Amino acid sequence: MKQFQYVRPATIQAALDVISKPGSKIIAGGTNLVDLMKRGVTAPDKIVDINHLPLKGISEPIGNVMTVSIGALALNSEVAENSRIKELFPLLSMALNAGASPQLRNMATVGGNMMQRTRCGYFYDTTMPCNKRQPGTGCGAMEGVNRMHAIFGASDQCIAVHPSDMCVALAALDATVEVAGKKGKRYIHFADFHRLPGEKPQIDNNLAPDELIVRVIIPTNNFSRNSYYLKIRDRQSYAFALVSVAAALEIDNGIIKNARLAMGGVAHKPWRLFEAEQFLVGKTASEENFAKAAGLAMKGAVGHGGNSFKLKLAPATITEALKHAAGLV
Amino acid sequence: MKKAINVTMPSSAEGMSRVDGRLKVTGAAKYSAEYTMPGLTYGVLVGSTITKGHILTIDTKAAGRAPGVLAVVTHLNSPKVPGDQPEKGKPVPDKGALKVFYDNKIYYNGQPIAVVVADTFERALYAASLVKAQYKAEKHITNLPDNRDKGFAPRGEGVYKRGAADAWQSAPFKVEQEYIVPTVTHNPMELHAIIARWDADDKLTVWDKTQGVNDTRDDLARLFKIPAANVLVHSQFVGGAFGSALRTWPHEVAAVLAAKVVSKPVKVVLSRADMFTSVGYRPFTWQKIGIGATADGKLTGITHEAAGQTSSYENFTEGPVGVSQNMYACPNVNTKYNLVSLDIATPTWMRGPGEATGAFALESALDELSYAVNIDPLELRIKNYAEVEPSSGKPFSTKFLKEAYQLGADHIGWGDRKQVPRSVKQDGWYVGYGMGSGMFGAYRSGATVRAKMMADGTLILQTAVSDIGPGTGTAMTIIAAEQMNIPADKIRFELGDSSLPPAPTQGGSATVASVGPAVVKACTDLKEKFQKLIGNGGEDHPDYAKVLKEHNLPSLEVTSSSDGGNGMEKYAMNSWSVHFVKVLVNAATGVVKIDKVACVSDCGKVISPKTARSQVIGGAIGGIGMALMEESIIDHRYGRYINNNFADYHVPVNADIPQIDALFINKPDPIINVMGAKGMAEIALIGMAAAVANAVYNACGKRVRDLPITPDKVMG
Amino acid sequence: MKSDKPTPETTDVKDSSRRDFLKQSTLLTAVAVTPVVAIKAANDHMDEHLAAVFEKMPLKMEVNGKTVNLSVEPRSTLLDILREQLDLTGTKKGCDHGQCGACTVHVDGHRINSCLTLGIMMSGKKITTIEGLAKGDQLHPMQEAFIKHDGFQCGYCTPGQIMSAVSCIREGHAGSEHEIREYMSGNVCRCGAYPNIVNAILEVKDGGFAV
Ligand SMILES: Cc1cc2nc3c(=O)[nH]c(=O)nc-3n(C[C@H](O)[C@H](O)[C@H](O)COP(=O)(O)OP(=O)(O)OC[C@H]3O[C@@H](n4cnc5c(N)ncnc54)[C@H](O)[C@@H]3O)c2cc1C
Numbered sequence A: 001m002k003q004f005q006y007v008r009p010a011t012i013q014a015a016l017d018v019i020s021k022p023g024s025k026i027i028a029g030g031t032n033l034v035d036l037m038k039r040g041v042t043a044p045d046k047i048v049d050i051n052h053l054p055l056k057g058i059s060e061p062i063g064n065v066m067t068v069s070i071g072a073l074a075l076n077s078e079v080a081e082n083s084r085i086k087e088l089f090p091l092l093s094m095a096l097n098a099g100a101s102p103q104l105r106n107m108a109t110v111g112g113n114m115m116q117r118t119r120c121g122y123f124y125d126t127t128m129p130c131n132k133r134q135p136g137t138g139c140g141a142m143e144g145v146n147r148m149h150a151i152f153g154a155s156d157q158c159i160a161v162h163p164s165d166m167c168v169a170l171a172a173l174d175a176t177v178e179v180a181g182k183k184g185k186r187y188i189h190f191a192d193f194h195r196l197p198g199e200k201p202q203i204d205n206n207l208a209p210d211e212l213i214v215r216v217i218i219p220t221n222n223f224s225r226n227s228y229y230l231k232i233r234d235r236q237s238y239a240f241a242l243v244s245v246a247a248a249l250e251i252d253n254g255i256i257k258n259a260r261l262a263m264g265g266v267a268h269k270p271w272r273l274f275e276a277e278q279f280l281v282g283k284t285a286s287e288e289n290f291a292k293a294a295g296l297a298m299k300g301a302v303g304h305g306g307n308s309f310k311l312k313l314a315p316a317t318i319t320e321a322l323k324h325a326a327g328l329v
Numbered sequence B: 001m002k003k004a005i006n007v008t009m010p011s012s013a014e015g016m017s018r019v020d021g022r023l024k025v026t027g028a029a030k031y032s033a034e035y036t037m038p039g040l041t042y043g044v045l046v047g048s049t050i051t052k053g054h055i056l057t058i059d060t061k062a063a064g065r066a067p068g069v070l071a072v073v074t075h076l077n078s079p080k081v082p083g084d085q086p087e088k089g090k091p092v093p094d095k096g097a098l099k100v101f102y103d104n105k106i107y108y109n110g111q112p113i114a115v116v117v118a119d120t121f122e123r124a125l126y127a128a129s130l131v132k133a134q135y136k137a138e139k140h141i142t143n144l145p146d147n148r149d150k151g152f153a154p155r156g157e158g159v160y161k162r163g164a165a166d167a168w169q170s171a172p173f174k175v176e177q178e179y180i181v182p183t184v185t186h187n188p189m190e191l192h193a194i195i196a197r198w199d200a201d202d203k204l205t206v207w208d209k210t211q212g213v214n215d216t217r218d219d220l221a222r223l224f225k226i227p228a229a230n231v232l233v234h235s236q237f238v239g240g241a242f243g244s245a246l247r248t249w250p251h252e253v254a255a256v257l258a259a260k261v262v263s264k265p266v267k268v269v270l271s272r273a274d275m276f277t278s279v280g281y282r283p284f285t286w287q288k289i290g291i292g293a294t295a296d297g298k299l300t301g302i303t304h305e306a307a308g309q310t311s312s313y314e315n316f317t318e319g320p321v322g323v324s325q326n327m328y329a330c331p332n333v334n335t336k337y338n339l340v341s342l343d344i345a346t347p348t349w350m351r352g353p354g355e356a357t358g359a360f361a362l363e364s365a366l367d368e369l370s371y372a373v374n375i376d377p378l379e380l381r382i383k384n385y386a387e388v389e390p391s392s393g394k395p396f397s398t399k400f401l402k403e404a405y406q407l408g409a410d411h412i413g414w415g416d417r418k419q420v421p422r423s424v425k426q427d428g429w430y431v432g433y434g435m436g437s438g439m440f441g442a443y444r445s446g447a448t449v450r451a452k453m454m455a456d457g458t459l460i461l462q463t464a465v466s467d468i469g470p471g472t473g474t475a476m477t478i479i480a481a482e483q484m485n486i487p488a489d490k491i492r493f494e495l496g497d498s499s500l501p502p503a504p505t506q507g508g509s510a511t512v513a514s515v516g517p518a519v520v521k522a523c524t525d526l527k528e529k530f531q532k533l534i535g536n537g538g539e540d541h542p543d544y545a546k547v548l549k550e551h552n553l554p555s556l557e558v559t560s561s562s563d564g565g566n567g568m569e570k571y572a573m574n575s576w577s578v579h580f581v582k583v584l585v586n587a588a589t590g591v592v593k594i595d596k597v598a599c600v601s602d603c604g605k606v607i608s609p610k611t612a613r614s615q616v617i618g619g620a621i622g623g624i625g626m627a628l629m630e631e632s633i634i635d636h637r638y639g640r641y642i643n644n645n646f647a648d649y650h651v652p653v654n655a656d657i658p659q660i661d662a663l664f665i666n667k668p669d670p671i672i673n674v675m676g677a678k679g680m681a682e683i684a685l686i687g688m689a690a691a692v693a694n695a696v697y698n699a700c701g702k703r704v705r706d707l708p709i710t711p712d713k714v715m716g
Numbered sequence C: 001m002k003s004d005k006p007t008p009e010t011t012d013v014k015d016s017s018r019r020d021f022l023k024q025s026t027l028l029t030a031v032a033v034t035p036v037v038a039i040k041a042a043n044d045h046m047d048e049h050l051a052a053v054f055e056k057m058p059l060k061m062e063v064n065g066k067t068v069n070l071s072v073e074p075r076s077t078l079l080d081i082l083r084e085q086l087d088l089t090g091t092k093k094g095c096d097h098g099q100c101g102a103c104t105v106h107v108d109g110h111r112i113n114s115c116l117t118l119g120i121m122m123s124g125k126k127i128t129t130i131e132g133l134a135k136g137d138q139l140h141p142m143q144e145a146f147i148k149h150d151g152f153q154c155g156y157c158t159p160g161q162i163m164s165a166v167s168c169i170r171e172g173h174a175g176s177e178h179e180i181r182e183y184m185s186g187n188v189c190r191c192g193a194y195p196n197i198v199n200a201i202l203e204v205k206d207g208g209f210a211v
């Protein structure tokens, strides 16, 4: 790892000043950044430690503010274990607990989790081609080992997936991201936070390089009784998703009033299944309907050989997750 | 009627605890990388980024100028390794161990091309990233299935035949299938590490991760042409190895060279990525089995072919087809074993070498045959039980595998198994049962032990054996405590140091069987020495301390040896195992959960129940990993591993593993040695992968013949 | 064998240029207090070259109850500082990338992976390693239970397992075997001691020992 300058700003404003300089990188939990620096994937000149900024809190819904706000520096474990989060958004808690390991969740932050980069092996190995790491070198995975890669929304430049579990839940929960920049605050809908690779796979999301994630805001909902996060992976724990599904249903007398579905491990961003959600509204909560919804969700999916099994695994996982959410298993 | 069998199934708390447990739980146990010494420096290896060809130029300027860097050693400036140089008048062998920094040739991706030495680890690591090489690449091949036609029979192995060849083809019931065991990497938790220090021009001390301090000493002495007595190898604690530390590897030689260059001690610790290319692996092996039986399940013929990969510069052989020769009483057996040379590093023995690979194919094929014949797979095995060694006709020293079958079957609840897949569901998951059996030669070799009774009644035992985890010191202490009739806490077992009396390398499950008799012999001799001191009428177990005091002696010691035994002449000697597994399978998502495991070992007398149990459980978990998730994947376009890290190369984690029952037949083998103890490390793993695969089939009807059994292969 | 490593109390000041840098680096730490001005100062005073070459910053933290004052490169991980500078080799390196748990230590009472933790970020924190778990000669109940249930073979993953096991109970995640398995899955054991580790944790948990 190259030497770098370490700075620890005391205010958000000061942090924004430093990160606007090229070559500087924010560090939060460090679980992704330090890993990538060790591999030489990224080599910042300046590390900006934001851990002393007041961005940790988890707020309650108060009065008619029907939202919960989670600070960018709240730890993955703190959020997952928070009793109000468990009660209001069990989906988020489940997704967080399905990710990484207890130790890593004690380090990883909400902001860092959103900003974590792909786990694609070609991205990680600096001797391999990778358009995301080094634009123009080609995509090693496209015709290589791509078992873990995207079946939705990929481009001919990149078929990497975003590896987060938390983000899949946040996408399903219609969260909003508050970011701070030199010009002030702005809000990004969670579904718009991450982007598809297109012609610029080196850019993971729509946060500007001189912006900072401040917090994530989640509107309260009626899904807490019928939520489930199902993650299919090569071992029972401490592994990234082959496919994961966040399923949230509002069921009244066996009829689905509202549905939210998002998938992980299948795209460059958490993949919301809008069409499947719409289909489920007004239907009975049955395995048959779930399978139909899963079928709709697969429109436009493309396999690349090694990951083609996901064309079958994804719908199976959607159905299974919905069954769990509906209490059918 | 079933006979009642005496069960030996220790709980985790039963039996004597490890003698080195306290050191291990307090962090006081020192592994090779953990010694400090004046002037210690850090070496970091640079690996080639091409797979085959040669280095054109290598730019070390930036690295050499980086802060803290003491040296950058490459083939251009490395001191010569005398033992690597061609000998005058002798032909240069066309194959042999990789000679590090010898010339500009590249044989595999990741081959060390430089070692950068600096005053701190961070600086060495950074400087290593600055070394840049230009190569002339040649076309490489790293893919075994596509290059099977290039296979050749290794010397001394190759073909075997008894009875008629391919007799299975004319059987009324038959199965012919291909099986793949991919490259599996040992990946012990401890990264391979060495600290090398030259104490004089011809005196070398290393703290090295090795399974055999004597072998390492001899290798280094030969390579650097210095007397073996001048090489001191320390390896007191070894953080697992499973075979990866059975030989001397290039990084060890690189460290010794670097230490010579900087005239300071150099520590080289491999990265986890290096662990995939630098210290061997279980070779990718293609196998094909044809097996036939009569309607009542009598085997008529087995044909077993295997092709395993090796490097271009060495022929590594193991015995995957051996199990088919000797596991079952079958009149007609023919086997063929080929090697395919690829542009990869040389494989090495990994727990249950060959046998584990072969048993996956054979035990899967047997299971497939049982469905073809429609007979219970356990019954099929009993029907073809070998009472004598099929290949030689020799009697077995002992074999209680039939008892083991029954024990395991009772224990797992084999009676609940249904012959038809997809018959049983539990909470929405298909339930399946499977079994797989294993065998491994029971070896023993000579060893020497020094036993020294101290004035305070402490017995010190010394021998140059390693303990990579099984608890060698604990087992030896138990043996000595019984022999001397003293409490175990009065015994200190010293090991892992090449200056101690010689012992075999820890491998082939032979440590207890080999060193144990030497401990017994040393204790016997020491007691005799005491008897002589006391004179006539002395009791067999005197108060040793008192005797020493009476005779005004500070201590009394003997050095005794045991030999390799000669049981092999008359007997076929093996350890045996059978594994029973219950799995739950979600047919939609392909997820497989191991629900219950019972492993029965027939390995003679159990010396140390607590550590024996752990060893069996550990082997079973290794087998579960092999079955369900382990695979080192190369992108053949580049010849480079793509999952060479612990996030992408999956080994089982706690959540994958239920309670595992380890049962022992625990009947001594009177032929192998005085204790009647045989090896158990390898059989704990051999047969396990097939047991899991067979259980998955029994659950959901998916037969997976290419490991690992990941969800994508099971679903739908 | 005597170690010539800098003891925790002595700051490694080998040459004058480094000493100069240390003066500069106080500027850097000041960033925490007076951000904007100091950052500007840092940027002005430290050209790329100097920043890349001279490296060390003071670090004060508490390790196993003792205050240590060190001078570290910002790129040094807590794991390497513990093992290479403080000779606390009980904490192990199994992967160096957060993928195995061998490096697990407690920071302010919580388990983390020290290999992905920059040492410099530990300033003011309380670190507990395996060496700090026992009270003198008296082993921690979890250490006792690991010995009793043989929660290891080679012992290399063991310090990390034990630190994790203590946290597993403290966090309230040792409610059932199933839960223990899940919450101990961040610690890989290649020897396969998992069932024994679970038994050890159950013993401590059910025995009601203070952890
Ligand atoms: C072995 C391993 C297994 C894992 N398994 C999983 C898994 O199964 N599921 C899963 O979801 N994740 C997994 N992770 C990833 C883990 O969740 C992320 O590494 C973690 O969430 C990143 O958070 P952090 O705070 O440590 O980020 P850091 O490493 O500190 O930062 C990551 C990136 O985010 C940027 N950043 C951080 N905070 C902010 C902010 N407030 N504003 C703007 N930018 C910011 C940083 O500049 C950096 O680029 C795993 C990680 C490892 C090492």
Ligand code: FES
Pocket: C092, C093, C094, C095, C096, C097, C098, C099, C100, C101, C102, C103, C104, C113, C114, C115, C116
């Ligand atoms: S060494 Fe830190 S997790 Fe492996």
Ligand code: FES
Pocket: B189, B239, B240, B469, C151, C152, C153, C154, C155, C156, C157, C158, C188, C189, C190, C191, C192, C193
């Ligand atoms: S005891 Fe060896 S890795 Fe766990």
